[in-house]
Amino acid sequence: MNRALHIPKRWRLVARFTAALGLAGAVILTGLPGIPVEHASAVPTSAKLRPGTGKRCDAKHLGKTYGKTPSNSGFPTSAGTNFDKWNGDPKNFNFPLPGKAFDGLKAPTAAEQTKARSKNPDPEKNVDAWEAQAKASGDPADKAMEIYARYLLKPRPQSFERWFDKIYIRNEINNSKGASFEGRLVKDFQLIGPDWLCEVYVDIFDENGKRIGWRKYDAYNQRTKEFNEFKSNSELRNKQLTQDRVVAKSMPDHTFRYSGAKNFSKGQRNKIDTFNREVERMRPGKTNQVRGFQRQYNAIPQTKPIRGYSRYDTWFAPGCQGGPAGQVRLAAASNCGTRGPLNDRVNGSGRTLNEAKQIQAEARRLDTRGTLPRGGPGGVDFTTLELRYVGGLAKGKGMQYSMKADMMPVSDENPGYGGQAKMQLASDAMFTWLALTPEKFWVNLNPDEPDRIMDSKFASTDAGRVLLEADLRMKHDFYNAMDPKTDLGKRYWAALPKQNGYPCMPGLRNWIEPKPAKVREQDGGIYILDAPLRLKSTAQKTITQGPGEPICDPDEAEIKAAQRVVDSMIVPEVERTINTAPQYADLRRVYTSRVAAEWIRQQDAKKPTDFRSIINSNNVKQWPLRAPNQNWDKNELFKRYRKIYTDGEFTYQIDTDHGVQVYIVGGVDFSKQPKRNISRVRFNVENRTLDTTTRTSMKSDDTSYRDTDTLYLGGDSSGDTSGGGTDPTPTPTSPKPTHSGTPTPQPSVSHSGGDTPAPTETPRDPGGDLAHTGSDTPIGLITGIAAAVIAAGAGLVWWMRRRRSGTE
Numbered sequence: 002m003n004r005a006l007h008i009p010k011r012w013r014l015v016a017r018f019t020a021a022l023g024l025a026g027a028v029i030l031t032g033l034p035g036i037p038v039e040h041a042s043a044v045p046t047s048a049k050l051r052p053g054t055g056k057r058c059d060a061k062h063l064g065k066t067y068g069k070t071p072s073n074s075g076f077p078t079s080a081g082t083n084f085d086k087w088n089g090d091p092k093n094f095n096f097p098l099p100g101k102a103f104d105g106l107k108a109p110t111a112a113e114q115t116k117a118r119s120k121n122p123d124p125e126k127n128v129d130a131w132e133a134q135a136k137a138s139g140d141p142a143d144k145a146m147e148i149y150a151r152y153l154l155k156p157r158p159q160s161f162e163r164w165f166d167k168i169y170i171r172n173e174i175n176n177s178k179g180a181s182f183e184g185r186l187v188k189d190f191q192l193i194g195p196d197w198l199c200e201v202y203v204d205i206f207d208e209n210g211k212r213i214g215w216r217k218y219d220a221y222n223q224r225t226k227e228f229n230e231f232k233s234n235s236e237l238r239n240k241q242l243t244q245d246r247v248v249a250k251s252m253p254d255h256t257f258r259y260s261g262a263k264n265f266s267k268g269q270r271n272k273i274d275t276f277n278r279e280v281e282r283m284r285p286g287k288t289n290q291v292r293g294f295q296r297q298y299n300a301i302p303q304t305k306p307i308r309g310y311s312r313y314d315t316w317f318a319p320g321c322q323g324g325p326a327g328q329v330r331l332a333a334a335s336n337c338g339t340r341g342p343l344n345d346r347v348n349g350s351g352r353t354l355n356e357a358k359q360i361q362a363e364a365r366r367l368d369t370r371g372t373l374p375r376g377g378p379g380g381v382d383f384t385t386l387e388l389r390y391v392g393g394l395a396k397g398k399g400m401q402y403s404m405k406a407d408m409m410p411v412s413d414e415n416p417g418y419g420g421q422a423k424m425q426l427a428s429d430a431m432f433t434w435l436a437l438t439p440e441k442f443w444v445n446l447n448p449d450e451p452d453r454i455m456d457s458k459f460a461s462t463d464a465g466r467v468l469l470e471a472d473l474r475m476k477h478d479f480y481n482a483m484d485p486k487t488d489l490g491k492r493y494w495a496a497l498p499k500q501n502g503y504p505c506m507p508g509l510r511n512w513i514e515p516k517p518a519k520v521r522e523q524d525g526g527i528y529i530l531d532a533p534l535r536l537k538s539t540a541q542k543t544i545t546q547g548p549g550e551p552i553c554d555p556d557e558a559e560i561k562a563a564q565r566v567v568d569s570m571i572v573p574e575v576e577r578t579i580n581t582a583p584q585y586a587d588l589r590r591v592y593t594s595r596v597a598a599e600w601i602r603q604q605d606a607k608k609p610t611d612f613r614s615i616i617n618s619n620n621v622k623q624w625p626l627r628a629p630n631q632n633w634d635k636n637e638l639f640k641r642y643r644k645i646y647t648d649g650e651f652t653y654q655i656d657t658d659h660g661v662q663v664y665i666v667g668g669v670d671f672s673k674q675p676k677r678n679i680s681r682v683r684f685n686v687e688n689r690t691l692d693t694t695t696r697t698s699m700k701s702d703d704t705s706y707r708d709t710d711t712l713y714l715g716g717d718s719s720g721d722t723s724g725g726g727t728d729p730t731p732t733p734t735s736p737k738p739t740h741s742g743t744p745t746p747q748p749s750v751s752h753s754g755g756d757t758p759a760p761t762e763t764p765r766d767p768g769g770d771l772a773h774t775g776s777d778t779p780i781g782l783i784t785g786i787a788a789a790v791i792a793a794g795a796g797l798v799w800w801m802r803r804r805r806s807g808t809e
Contacts, residue, residue, distance in 0.1 A: 055198030062184035070194030091297035096181035098302035105312035108161035117149035235261025262298035313338020319611040341716020342702035350420035357418035374703035379416020392526015399718025429624040430591035434598035448545035505553035506563035510541035536576040
């Protein structure tokens, strides 16, 4: 019936207004609720600058006023474009976040609830009383009571922990982060003197001239009549853009600029460009009425953690690995646990996609001032999370760490999730590599050796599980690369040597081993710049028979010829898959943890660290197989492998000299761990600002490497994020910042010997040490690891056999 399609009158008015401004209906319908209105059903039609609005930016943010606005004041404005980008290195700015020090508080007990309500029967006055007492005493116990009193002001639909994180801390961030970013821009771009006002209000009116709402701008230039909106996450809100369209229509002599502290995404750039085109149509002959400006900043929260009130996690914390199962606590309680931006992002991610979507939607709803990190809680692709720096080792200090991850391209629709599991795996793997003695680091999928799959202790850990599963996965991908239906597979079968007209190759053993990793030791730690993996293959015979009847018995020359074909065609393709494909992400994750662990071993050998009691203890009970893999069994995986080996996994029809023939075709060796320590000069050229990015990542929850979409997130055992930024204290006579420049080129990363195949025999590096660097400077890192992990026997044996048929 037509009733189902009835549109209320006020919606029809909104639709007409949308058409008048040339806007999409979806923009208006989602934008209107964001306009602060006294009459929600009224249609905004005009706007006017509120008389007496705003405060001078210099007085507000710098605490003093200047007699005139300098000639170099303001943001860069290039001719012929509506978007400018600063090419300099990122800068930091501080913002106060003292409440974060209480993120370890648990829900108040009945006794604590009674105490929290005890100051005054009036809930509001009770909160005020606790606030006053907390300020006067400086006692964190009083502050905790104030927080509890706020939570108990009224019935809450959410738990205390969720309220604290999503409401209390979010409000504190909203109130301080945006204002601090505003102050940073006032300083850096000389928004001083009488021309510049901050926090300027424009009132919104309906068709009858009645005020129905307002729009607040971060800064306004009274001389140029430019409205400025500052976004620390470079994400524009549709609600505010809806208001801006009303302002643009009503105030035709005013322009707009949106400045962001991060890269504007393609979608955000499109919002700016779309609005600009609309305004240009309103104002014939005028161009670039709506501008964007991008300048990289990292926000540093100022929080001093308080033991007993702040949350500390056990990840990468040697002092927290004690407790049950006979483990001994390895450091003083005051040094147990880690904190940092990475921990926060990980703890704030959902365990499932649906949970992540709920968290993302709630965060967007509560983010009233655009202070979320880019992409919101779901902005990190946790599947790409890898350890890239460890340092700060000293007795009683735990360690510092930084991890690298990509951003999710469309986080609102497909947010990242599962951060805790990936973080746990990286941390557990590092401790596993430290705890087990090197002779236990082997896995072996050989159909002839069911009793020698892997060490039993290694098999009880997720690190061991990941290696053995990667071995089996690699076998599958090796099969798949031979598919004659693909161009590569077709060329591969055609290139093999033939015996009696049939393509012929021997059984193969294939395994994964490290290529030389590129690292840099400096700043009291190790930067893991690149840790590629290599696929190795060699001919090998086994007693266990594969499926069908052998097709050929290759001689030595045919074996070598077939191996050359395998090495030149199949191996590179599968190796590329191992180093890039999502199904090997866990393998790459545990490998970078291995690099870090071996560096820790060597540092501890020089001087005691908090890891000393863990190293070579052969006790891995604290890092067991975790859910959902707690029941994983190496023998079950071996059974799967052996069935595939004896029965075959892929059946291919291959053209031979005798017509179409059916072929049936069916591990990881970290014994070598070569590393190359590049020189400082090369490090600075190829990885410019990576050192400062890494340090910042331990304090900021949105640290990108230069202007890329690669995030660095870290933490340490102190969790103190104080410092690291700069506070605005400019003088109007300072020279104008350079708004242009040529970025330093980043040459492709390579090093001598990096592509040299690792020897199949025991490496001949001097003293069993690592290979030399491209700078010929050997690093005394991971000595002896080359002989540590032995993936003995046939990691993977391939058989090509002919299936019997009644016609043969």
